[in-house]
Amino acid sequence: MNELLSAFEALPENAKHEALDYLEFLYNKYKNKELCEKRYWHEVGQETINKVWDNKEDDVYAELL
Numbered sequence: 001m002n003e004l005l006s007a008f009e010a011l012p013e014n015a016k017h018e019a020l021d022y023l024e025f026l027y028n029k030y031k032n033k034e035l036c037e038k039r040y041w042h043e044v045g046q047e048t049i050n051k052v053w054d055n056k057e058d059d060v061y062a063e064l065l
Contacts, residue, residue, distance in 0.1 A: 008019060 008016065011019060
């Protein structure tokens with residue numbers, strides 16, 4: 001981490017702005033990737049739950065309520 005800070009401090013001011021822009025790009029790229037992965041697993045899990053809970057056999061129990 002110290003190497004990163006040292007390298008950043010050694011940059012000219014305009015290059016620091018470029019570096020920050022790029023870091024923001026990378027942050028959003030990986031943040032969105034993580035969100036997409038979470039969304040995928042949520043949808044896969046939801047499909048499984050729907051197969052178990054939403055079926056004709058269970059309609060009998062719904063009528064009891």
